[in-house]
Each structure stands twice: as C-alpha cells, then as structure tokens.
Amino acid sequence: MLQIIWHSLTRRWVQSLSTLVAVAVSVGILFALYLLYLGVSVGLGTGEKRLGADLLIIPAEAQVDPETVLFAGAPVNIYMDGTLTQKIAGISGVKRITPQFFAQTLNEECCSLSNATRLIGFDPGTDWLVQSWVKKLPGGSLGPDQILIGSGVTGIKGKDAIILGKTLHVAAVLDPTGTSLDYSILTPIDTARSLAKGSPYLQLFWGKLGDPQRLISALLVDVDEHVQKSDVALSIDCLGGLTVVQSSDVFKNIKDQMNVLFLIMLGGGLLAAVASIFQFFARFFSLAWDRKGEWGLYRALGATRRDLKLLIAGESLTLTLGGAIVGFILGYLLFSLIFIYLQKQKAFPFIEPSLSGVLVGIAVITVFFILLGILSAWFPAQQSGKIEPSSAMALGDID
C-alpha cells in the first residue's frame, strides 16, 4: 500500500511538489514567527524580571535611547557626577539605588574580544541586580581582577580575557536575561573606572568631565511599593540634567511595537497558510473526479473501500508531513537568519527559545497540518467509497 501511495505521489510529481512546497512555506513562516514571538516574549518577561529596577537614570545630554542602554550591548559612553547617587537616595519614595559605570573594550584581534563590548562596572556594596550570580561565586564576591560575562558575549575563549591591556579572569557566564547584560562584561565599579582611566581612547572624556573615579553612567532605582513610580520619577526629574525612564514603560513600548510587528508578520504568514490550505483542498477535491478510473481498477483488482480511503489519507498525510518537515527546516533557517540580524541590532530583549518551547511549536503546527490533511482527504475518501468495482469494466485507458 505504501508503494502505491509513493507511486501515486511521484508520478504526479509536479502537483505533489507544488502542494508540498506550499505546505512547507506555510509551516516555515508560521514556525519562524512562532520562534521569534517566543524568543521576544521570553526575552521581555525575563528582562523585566531580571532588570529588577523601577527607574533608569541617565544624563539628559546623552544621545542614546533608553532601549539601547537597557537592551543593547554596544558601548555607551555616558557619564554624570557620582554625587547624584546620594542626592537621589534622599528623595522620598526611593527604596534603594545603585550606580553603574560604563566603559568599553577595544577592537583587539588577538587573545581578547573581536568587537568592542560594553564594560559595566557595578557597585558590589549597593547592587542587587547581579548579586544573585556573585553570591554563587567562591567566596561570594567578585574580585578586582575578575569579570562576569553575558551569555551573548562572543570572542572570549578560555578563562582569561585581555581588556584594555589588563588580563582579567572570567568568574562566571551569566544566564540569558534578554537585556544588555547578555552582551556586556561586568566587573566591580572600581576596576571598571581604573581600566577606563588608563585607556588612551577615553581620555577625551576625562579631560572634559574630570576623574572617572567620581563619575557614574547610570543609576538604577527601586521605588517603595506604596509610592507611585511616576511621582518619584518626577521628583528626580526636577533635579535637572537627567533623563528618568520607567523601565516598565520601556518594556510596554517594546511589547506594543513587537505586537504590531508580529501582527503584520502573522498576517503575511496566515495569508500564505490560507493559500496553501486552498491549494491542498483543491488538489484533493479534484482527485475525486480525476482518479475514478484508477480507483475503479484498484477496486476490481481487490482493493476494499477502506484500502482506497487509506490510500487517499496516506497521500494527504505524506504530503502534509513531508511539507511540515521541510517547513520546519526552512522555518528554522529563516528564524536563524532573523536571529543573526537581531543579534546585530540588540535593540530589544530576545532569548533563544528553549528546546521544550521549540518542540511544543513543532507539535502544535504538526497537529494543525495533520488535521488539515485529514480534512482535505475526507471528501475524496467519501467519493471513493461510492466507486463500484464493476466500473472498471467500462473504463478506457487510465492516465
């Protein structure tokens, strides 16, 4: 029976191939969309959870978007006076505050990072964002010559990295967060300042702004639960010279943008899917008329009505499953291409989907297309049941 199904499909190879390709394209688009949506959803959720700060404060003159600070790993050289930390800590409603100092690696070709990467100095005394990782380290702290690297940082091989001329030891690799941490190198704030101070490429900043030991790049603030974040943000804004960003607003904006983008992409994907569904149904509806002769002959030669139904369902399922398998490969390739592009942009949170998430997507899409295959085979299968074996007696040649 399998051989008959195979022969039946291969001898109409143009029809079969076009149906299979239509299914593959639909599955591919839907699968790639699913993976992207999953990656962004998990990235947003994890980023929001891991960011762990209600407000982000950066210098007002900084020519960068808050999204870039929060989600991109590219170097951001923005600085402000470090005494702001105490001033803001004194504002009513501020629960806790921690400074960060940004520097960057160089484009070194040997033994270090191949591209400039953001170096984040955090304050071990006040930080609550990376402490969960630091506590897991031997001794529960990060030494001055140690670094933590984000899960998406490339270029570091082995346990050492030469950063701005100094060899530092990799203490741990962070779990994916969906934020800029994934593309950053973290070190105690004093180490970061010391490295930046010695960098000939950053002297322009120190000449203008003074000693980096007194500077910070960003402040992360948690607000008391009973206080409105917007009220605290307004109070900080009143100090002047600062941009105060509510992280929840940033995530909400990104979510909204992503939803619009996904709706557009989903529309395209669904159109492709609907087109393939129509083609699939048309193909199998036409079988009921095209192949009466062949089915009549099979009946005369001993095929039962059930055999014919199996034959039709087998053809349909072979095409849907074959198309789905090709589609999953195509979809993954498409997703990988988009993923590479997104990694370059790094402008919004994204975490590569887990295996279980991918498998769920494969299962749901496969079940959907199997149901489609069964539905499309139903009509011709019903028609085949009406074919009498005696019809073979009156047939001419069979195409």
Next chain:
Amino acid sequence: MLLEAVNISKKYDNEVVLKEVSLGIEQGSSLVITGPSGSGKSTLLSILGLLLQPTEGEVLYNGRKVSDLSDDERSRLRNRSFGFIFQSPQLIGSLSVLDNVLVPARLARKRSLEAKAETILKDLGLKNRLDYLPYQLSIGQKRRVAVARALLLDPIVIFADEPTNDLDPERAAWIGEFLFELPRKERALVLVTHDTRLASKADRAVQIIDNRVRDLPIGELKTG
C-alpha cells in the same frame, strides 16, 4: 463445481439484462460467453467475478455462497483467487510495465514478487519492455501486460472480456492460444468474446439471447 451461477437475474432500473441464468465451470476448464452487443455478456462476467451484485440469485465458489459476502470479503476473494483481463488493457499510464503488473501484489501487501512479474512478462515476450510506459507499447503489447497482471497472483479463475478486441488476427490468435493454455494449469477461464474461432477452443460455450443463456455446441462454432 468451482464457480456456479444459480438463477441469476440482473435489472438496471426497470430494464432486465439477465433473467434466471444458471451455469457453472469446473476447475481446469474453460467457458465462453457469446451473444450480440448489449446482450449482457459483460454483466454476467462481472457478476461471476464478484464485480457486480445480482438483483436476484446467487454465485457459489467451491460450493460456498459468495455473492452475499461483505464488500471487503468479496474484494479479498477477487484479489486472491480471480484474475481480470478487461476490454481495454487499463494500464496506469504513468506506471512502468513492471509496476502495472505489480499493482495486484501491492494491493495484497505482497512483496518480493518483482522476479515473478518479470518471469511472466518474459514468457509473454515483454522481457525488454519492463521499464516502458504504456504509451510506448503497441496495443498487442498492452494486452499482454494486462494478461501478466491478471496472472501475477496465481488466480484460480481468469475472467477475460473481449481480450482480442482491436488486435490483428495474428496477435488475436496468439493471445487466444495463451489463454486457452491456462485451464491446463488447473485454472478456470471465463471468456467473453464475439470471436467464434476463439470461442471454438473452449470446453463449453453459452450464448445470451433474450436475457437468458443457452448452450452452444462447440462443433457448431468450429464449423460456423
């Protein structure tokens, strides 16, 4: 009796095609059904071959009533025990000669019959045509492929409906000789034909006249 029709009648709507027809065929013998066009020869062949249900009467195979079997059981019996050669060769155009012959085996889920199919085709003079498609064959070659397909599963009864139609006298004689060799190999042959020369080779011949069958003396056919 290997195969027997008992009081068979067949009506299409209100038109009577066969009326109280009874006949039988023994293993290793041949039966020819003749009659004018539209007299019901193919209908009788279809009923005997379990391709068509009679309106009344019954068909017995090895003494067992088979016309009342379920559709699936009749299908399996056709596949296992009967071979059919239709009026037109009815080959599937996009299958090779060998694959056309193998269709009944594949419906029976029997594998490893390629060698046997090749042997039958070789016996029928088609050794060098195994990979040909039907459109590349002459009508005589197509007929032989249809014969090979009918013989592949070693059927007990072969039903042939006008198997020499459209053939030149030489090819028709060759096919006829081949078919009438089969009963000698413990098979039975039921053949519908207008060809009196072919019919004269049978062990028994019947004619359908006015929806009923009557025996034709073989000698009459030979002289006629």
